[in-house]
Amino acid sequence: MELLDVSLVNWSRAQFTLTAMYHWIFVPLTLGLGIIQAIMETIYYRTGDEKWKKATKFWMTLFGVNFAIGVATGIILEFEFGTNWSNYSWFVGDIFGAPLAIEGILAFFLEATFISIMFFGWNKVGKGFHLTSTWLTIFGATLSAFWILVANAWMQHPVGMEFNPDTVRNEMVDFWAILSPFALNKFFHSVVSSWIVGSLFVLGVSAWFLIKKRETDFAKKSIKVAATFGLVASILTAVSGDGSAYNVAQEQPMKLAAMEGLYNGQKGAGLVAVGILNPDKKAYNDSVDPYLMNITIPKALSFLGYRDFNAFVPGINDILQGGYQTKDGVALSFAERNEKGKIAKKALADYKKAKADKDTVAAAQHKATLKENFDHFGYAYLDSPEQAIPNVPITFYSFHIMVTLGMYFIVLFALFTLLSYVKKYDVGKYKWLLWVALLSIPLGYVASQLGWLVAEVGRQPWAIQDLLPVNVSVSAIAAQSVKITSFLFLALFTTLLIAEIRIMLKQIKKGPHHE
Numbered sequence: 295m296e297l298l299d300v301s302l303v304n305w306s307r308a309q310f311t312l313t314a315m316y317h318w319i320f321v322p323l324t325l326g327l328g329i330i331q332a333i334m335e336t337i338y339y340r341t342g343d344e345k346w347k348k349a350t351k352f353w354m355t356l357f358g359v360n361f362a363i364g365v366a367t368g369i370i371l372e373f374e375f376g377t378n379w380s381n382y383s384w385f386v387g388d389i390f391g392a393p394l395a396i397e398g399i400l401a402f403f404l405e406a407t408f409i410s411i412m413f414f415g416w417n418k419v420g421k422g423f424h425l426t427s428t429w430l431t432i433f434g435a436t437l438s439a440f441w442i443l444v445a446n447a448w449m450q451h452p453v454g455m456e457f458n459p460d461t462v463r464n465e466m467v468d469f470w471a472i473l474s475p476f477a478l479n480k481f482f483h484s485v486v487s488s489w490i491v492g493s494l495f496v497l498g499v500s501a502w503f504l505i506k507k508r509e510t511d512f513a514k515k516s517i518k519v520a521a522t523f524g525l526v527a528s529i530l531t532a533v534s535g536d537g538s539a540y541n542v543a544q545e546q547p548m549k550l551a552a553m554e555g556l557y558n559g560q561k562g563a564g565l566v567a568v569g570i571l572n573p574d575k576k577a578y579n580d581s582v583d584p585y586l587m588n589i590t591i592p593k594a595l596s597f598l599g600y601r602d603f604n605a606f607v608p609g610i611n612d613i614l615q616g617g618y619q620t621k622d623g624v625a626l627s628f629a630e631r632n633e634k635g636k637i638a639k640k641a642l643a644d645y646k647k648a649k650a651d652k653d654t655v656a657a658a659q660h661k662a663t664l665k666e667n668f669d670h671f672g673y674a675y676l677d678s679p680e681q682a683i684p685n686v687p688i689t690f691y692s693f694h695i696m697v698t699l700g701m702y703f704i705v706l707f708a709l710f711t712l713l714s715y716v717k718k719y720d721v722g723k724y725k726w727l728l729w730v731a732l733l734s735i736p737l738g739y740v741a742s743q744l745g746w747l748v749a750e751v752g753r754q755p756w757a758i759q760d761l762l763p764v765n766v767s768v769s770a771i772a773a774q775s776v777k778i779t780s781f782l783f784l785a786l787f788t789t790l791l792i793a794e795i796r797i798m799l800k801q802i803k804k805g806p807h808h809e
Contacts, residue, residue, distance in 0.1 A: 320364030326492015328432030405434025447477035493524025521710035543599030564590030635674030
């Protein structure tokens with residue numbers, strides 16, 4: 295695995311980013327809106343009130359449009375691992391492919407089976423079976439997300455594997471290890487934050503009906519469900535976000551440092567509540583103050599990352615220079631890890647030569663050396679400490695804007711929940727608040743995309759944390775071909791997105807109705 299053309303690496307990254315971000319426009323609405331429509335149908339099943347059936351079928355129509363386009367973009371995303379990232383697929387395909395295969399065999403077929411009953415079985419199956427089909431459809435979609443997120447979490451915290459120098463591949467030795475606390479928390483946080491997107495969508499569309507003074511009973515019922523569900527989802531997102539920060543501190547300290555713009559470690563480190571980075575900060579080891587201004591919550595970062603108000607939180611400089619105490623001992627510097635990575639890389643080459651020469655003694659020695667240093671293997675492909683630092687401004691601002699939006703969502707949902715449940719209030723009379731809800735629909739998507747920017751940009755330069763940098767993960771193909779297909783995908787995905795928005799707007803303008 296030698297360094298390839300920089301333009302190929304950049305275009306491969308750009309294409310995957312484009313596909314992933316477009317795909318994630320559709321996924322959170324599928325997960326959130328699916329639960330909301332299932333809740334509404336459950337109410338219909340229990341009460342027999344036809345108004346709830348009408349509401350369920352309206353939101354189900356919008357769910358179906360979004361679901362179909364989400365599947366199309368997701369399929370392209372998975373194919374890119376083979377076309378654009380063949381080195382990555384070869385190196386870890388035995389492990390990474392397992393959860394994706396389970397997702398395709400189990401989760402996709404589950405949702406594909408029951409979605410047809412959900413849409414076309416209203417007058418063909420009993421109410422109970424139809425309700426079960428609705429819940430199983432969204433369960434299948436959530437299960438699909440589970441296995442994909444497990445695969446992504448494994449990239450950030452690789453476990454349950456062993457490197458086979460004969461095949462130059464990592465092989466799974468413990469399937470259950472990949473269901474680590476890191477993976478489970480990532481799944482929970484990603485899914486419950488998706489519920490917020492669905493809740494904001496239902497809240498905003500329902501607010502539009504009230505602004506237009508149409509279908510007011512339907513709109514108020516929908517707001518009551520969406521606001522309550524959104525409030526619960528927002529609180530759960532905050533709780534799971536705390537768990538995510540703790541896991542990142544344990545397994546990806548460089549990402550945590552970038553999230554906070556922390557260059558020099560501190561005991562009892564504060565969490566930045568509001569901050570502006572200094573654009574004059576050009577090098578990690580210069581004397582320039584990293585902030586133009588910042589307001590911190592005392593000792594909160596230490597508690598967030600280590601459950602200890604006085605814990606030492608390493609900054610970017612500390613991580614590169616090493617020497618501080620970790621749960622596994624004294625942290626190695628970048629130079630030390632780079633050297634150990636080169637030893638591992640050379641040991642692999644020496645092992646292959648010894649095997650070819652049928653020198654079993656030398657092969658065993660080189661294999662032992664490789665195993666001893668393999669945890670640092672990826673550092674052999676980095677030339678300088680600067681390459682080990684993610685983009686700090688993108689990670690920092692993405693994280694803090696996402697957190698700010700999360701707090702805003704809690705307040706918004708709490709207000710609508712209060713107005714929906716207290717009889718003396720009429721939510722339809724607060725026109726300014728209805729406009730706020732309508733205009734807040736895009737903010738859910740913004741927060742969701744920012745979360746992925748934190749997760750993915752914050753772990754650069756790694757495709758597999760510490761083991762495989764992005765710059766040696768790509769396929770040996772022409773950069774021009776990746777560039778051309780990137781523009782084709784951009785045109786295709788944009789067309790699909792515009793089509794979805796137009797179809798949805800048309801359905802919303804029609805309003806809920808009996809079929």
